[in-house]
Amino acid sequence: MYNKFCKKQLWECSKELVAVAMGRIPAETVIKNAKLINVCTKEIMENTDVAIHSSRIALVGDASHCIGEGTTVINAHGMYIAPGMLDGHIHIESSMLSAGEYARSVIPHGTTGIYYDPHEICNVMGTDGVDLMIKDAERTPLKAMLTYPSCVPAVPGFEDSGSVVTSQDIREQMKRDEVVGLGEMMNFPGIHFGADETHAITGETLKAQKIITGHYSIPDTGMGLNAYIASGARCCHESTRMEDALQKMRLGMYAMLREGSAWHDLVEVSRAVTQNKVDSRFAVMVSDDTHPHTLLKDGHLDHIVRKAISFGIDPIEAIQMVTINCAQCFSMDNELGSITPGKCADIIFVDSLENFNVKKVIIDGDLVAENGKMICELPSFEYPEKAMNTMHVGEAITPETFKIKTDKKDKATVRVIEIIPAKVGDYERHITLDVKNGYIEADVQKDVLKAFVFERHHNTGTHGVGFVKGFNIKCGAMASTVAHDAHNLLVVGTNDEDMALAANTLIKCGGGMCAVCNGEVLGCVDLPLAGLMNVGTAEEVSAKVEGLDKAWKAIGCDIVSPFMTMALIPLACLPELRLTNRGLVDCMTFSFVDLEVE
């Protein structure tokens, strides 16, 4: 499919490209003397030039005759060049950065295109939020290609999100050039059980000739996976075992091998290719969720390519997995993913196949980054007041709010969500707690904390009440408006006063994540943009996240990525027990359950 994210459509400039290739007019830019990483034939081509004009590639080979008056010549001095890298599945919101700042952070690492699913902001603000993200990204050279969120809210009927996406919405959205596909179809139960609305959502995408991106996270690689793929899902980033990824490729699904900040799947899933020696054209590498400090410290797809090579994947094959394979997955290999005539001139310079350090980045023919830094000015973008003011909690939150009333006298047995560090699942536990003055108490000794989820989108004044176990904090409380997928206000704590402080701290700063103790805010990452993102620079946001990390440790928690784990407490599509603003959800039977066990 053609790509509205290219600066100029091919039919608008084919005559100019031909004239450049034939030597009749000089190219705007010529790269001389490069080692071309040819992802089409899986070869290195020495001493290769590239002629660029009208934002596209006019010629690859000997471009001496394309140089004339006004041509910018970039001598590669034998450095490697590769196609700009494409991330086939990411959520910008996970970086806590605005779309523009995200682009500024990843472009110097060689990322020239992303396929992003803005389902976090869509849950909060609906299409308005998605449109803002589009506009913010448009001021950057990054090709930010949208897969429209498919599952908003994640579990209809069990939570209140800021918005709802229906199959009618999908039909409308698919008409837009900005929308290249459907965001991860997480509702595989809906697919499996033949839910009309779920199949209507995938059906509208297919009718529009766009791509359904998948999310199939269970280990059944037999009938369940077959059924899911048969519905039209073209790719899936949810493989955690070698056999998941291998079976997806065998069934003609693009296996998106993931290496995010918190999810380190690549070491295992890369074995699908290294161990089995299969044709790897159906393998793609993606980041899914990346935190700002990962972007600053390690990089983006360059980091993932380095990891892949260290895990034994052939270097050119690894590069194919973030270029041509991804472009073919999205049926855009006519525009992106290779350094060949007619394609967008998205080209990166790399020092060596071993180190894979990105030295220069060209997008649409313009040199935009060099030595790890953007070198072009980006216009500023102002998010409207509405987007910076999404905390609409319909009740005053005080310490009183957190009292949990019971009819029991001394003891009450309650359902407790026990988290599993570094995993997405949890367990339902039944634990007996003390009752004082008619209220159930948290128990720090047993590591059982109170948890509250407040609806924050429509001032409904509803909240859900539960207990959680596994964070091991000894004092204080923490709160977050990054609380998947409805992103209501989640508060977890050891005492009511700190819980109220944590909640009100976030209400005041427009959302974010914080840790408090004994009446003091120890760390806070303010995320006023939809309660999900900060409009500061990556460096600023990363510093705040680091501060919060320290605050967490100070109150006693030492699990990996605690905020990631905490953010999943309300995600009612994951087993076993979850807490939304409507209450406790048994995620095995999909029914509400009482806090107290009889």
Added chain:
Amino acid sequence: MYNKFCKKQLWECSKELVAVAMGRIPAETVIKNAKLINVCTKEIMENTDVAIHSSRIALVGDASHCIGEGTTVINAHGMYIAPGMLDGHIHIESSMLSAGEYARSVIPHGTTGIYYDPHEICNVMGTDGVDLMIKDAERTPLKAMLTYPSCVPAVPGFEDSGSVVTSQDIREQMKRDEVVGLGEMMNFPGIHFGADETHAITGETLKAQKIITGHYSIPDTGMGLNAYIASGARCCHESTRMEDALQKMRLGMYAMLREGSAWHDLVEVSRAVTQNKVDSRFAVMVSDDTHPHTLLKDGHLDHIVRKAISFGIDPIEAIQMVTINCAQCFSMDNELGSITPGKCADIIFVDSLENFNVKKVIIDGDLVAENGKMICELPSFEYPEKAMNTMHVGEAITPETFKIKTDKKDKATVRVIEIIPAKVGDYERHITLDVKNGYIEADVQKDVLKAFVFERHHNTGTHGVGFVKGFNIKCGAMASTVAHDAHNLLVVGTNDEDMALAANTLIKCGGGMCAVCNGEVLGCVDLPLAGLMNVGTAEEVSAKVEGLDKAWKAIGCDIVSPFMTMALIPLACLPELRLTNRGLVDCMTFSFVDLEVE
């Protein structure tokens, strides 16, 4: 892109497919115990089942749970199964068969889809002819996917064809679901020199998000090839040297390796893959032009796969080149080209990778051919009178017509087209001939024959006059209405009486090819459908072609495929000298030239 040639669109049956895969409803058909040739991962998968429903594949793996009441179980007994084969570039007209009969001939050989360019019938009858071909093909299970002719006439201004295709026509045609792309863009000079109309034709195709199929037949693999690809051409079947094919693949163009009845390129171009060990995803194998006796004697793509294997291409790789690679070239791998869930159930059974004999063919879930024979009934199709009556020669042709007047007395020096056996090019020769009674004579001793091209579409009564050399016939004459690309009436002969007989024989039978001698018709293949095809069976047409071959030999010609070579005499886009109904064309300067040299 989705494919209107599939029986049921995926969004119409995704729920049924899922229900079958999950075991809730029984599959219509289950193939048990096959060796699956997995073209996605390039593996053989033993003991594999395939569940089929609603014309598509529901599940691949263990399909025991998909068998229930009403399920047809086909036990493969360990036989190989592969995706139905796709021919990425063919002209049905070359087979001299109607589209329906062509389908009947190739399906039993495992061909389930073709990308055809009906530019012969389009030159004669325009869109009406194309539409008839579509209708005729539709009565068969073959997915006959149309690439709309781009160059009609081949060389505007130098000949009179039956119709003209403009960029406006292309814009309209690209709106049709039947049209999946643009037929071979032969006008690479137009591309190279930036002709507005040529770029408008490719541009309209790109705007419609459809595929431009290419035709780049010159040995310049540098600037010329780059320029051509930069205009958007996605594939090209005109490689005759290893380096042509290799360079196309390196430049991101699908190299369509050709093995037709007359063009045996594969032995050479397959070295691009076997010798260079490159990633072969950009290699596709096609037939381009196949005669009826080749289809009967050797087969179609099965024959080409066997050849490829004999030339050292890995068998699974060879099968990829006629399945998934071709589907990816046309951006239809979401529908065709692999045996994976959701795809059309186009599946062939093959005895072994060595012999590659196709034993069963399933299209859209129906068993349509077995042991080399179609086993389903095809509805008949009647071509309208108009299509069977396309000889509109505006003059009575008599022996007098062939007299070539001159002012010279005894001798005249004329331009002569010298053919090159088994090549598409020719030479311009200047030869002195006898003049008798004011008329220039043919000279059988020197092998210089008269050649006439009569306009036959619009009764204009125009004809062009020339001489040819190289056929070596000793007596008689031959004529053909297969005369690229305008398909006027071409007559070549040793004497005026036989030339008139040959011409009138074809006018009488509605077009075709014949050889006559001493007032007797020695052989004739009548091609009344547009003067290009016969509506009989492949067996009948093949027998007639065999008779004509004998007739040719009887009058002294022993070159290979003489009719193919003769048919190129009017094709004014090939060097050096050609003859159209408007006269002799110097194809180096693109200008008309006189018969006599001063």
